Amino acid sequence: MSTEPPPPSLTERRKAATQLDIAHAAAELFATRGPEATTAEEIARRAGVALRTFYRYFRSKQDAVGPLLTVGADRWRALLAQAPPGAAPGPALRQAVEEALATPDPQAVEALLRTRGLLRAAADDPALRAVWYRVNQESEELLVPVIARLVDGRREPLEVRLIAAAATDAIRIALETWSGTGAPTEGPGSPADLAVRCLRRLLGGMDTPEGEDGAARG
Secondary structure (H helix, E strand, C coil), X not given: CCCCCCCCCHHHHHHHHHHHHHHHHHHHHHHHHCCCCCCHHHHHHHHCCCHHHHHHHCCCCHHHHHHHHHHHHHHHHHHHHCCCCXXXXXXXXXXXXXXXXXCCXXXXXXXXXXXXXXXXXXXXXXXXXHHHXXXXXXXXXXXXXXXXXXXXXXXXXXXXXXXXXXXXXXXXXXXXXXXXXXXXXXXXXXXXXHHHHHHHHHHHHHHCHXXXXXXXXX
16 A cells, blocks of 8 residues: 555645745745735735735734745655665755756746845844754654664664754755855855865765765775
8 A cells, every 4th residue: 555645735835835926925025025024914915815815814914924944944854755766864964955056047047036035034033044944853753763764774863853854954054055155056155065165074984985884084
């Protein structure tokens, strides 16, 4: 019997699409006008939905960007889940991060620049920062079983949680650092470059396949 979850229904897909439309509208307004100068009514109008629809899905205007931030976290976690059980966490995480933060087309570039605009707007808005941290915390929790499958019983639960925390923080810190600069979306100083550097520092001895079985020696 298959353990795969059933595909989302048409209603669920439409709901997700509406939420993402609202999230895009909120992100655009926050980046250009700032959260304080943006109202829920304006976000709903930009997204082409009624205000009551907005509040059906979100408690506040800042909450509206949650689905947009979650999309990126979901993508890189899905990429990591493709690694075979028993693979070394360091290389597997680096490959997933590099692919998730790559910008092979204009849409990918636009997505990263939108995230930069949101993080810059969040610098002066505690409620927007809270959404960003909440999404990262939720992503870390969802990453734990993915890491557990990856290490295939060769790490204690505490180490699995530490790897998940380190990986999540590596991407978070990389994006926050990049958002405060004028660096491009590719090359030195890009999100992928910074995230890989953070992973290497945070994972330490787990960064190489040799470190997995204790064979590495300083």
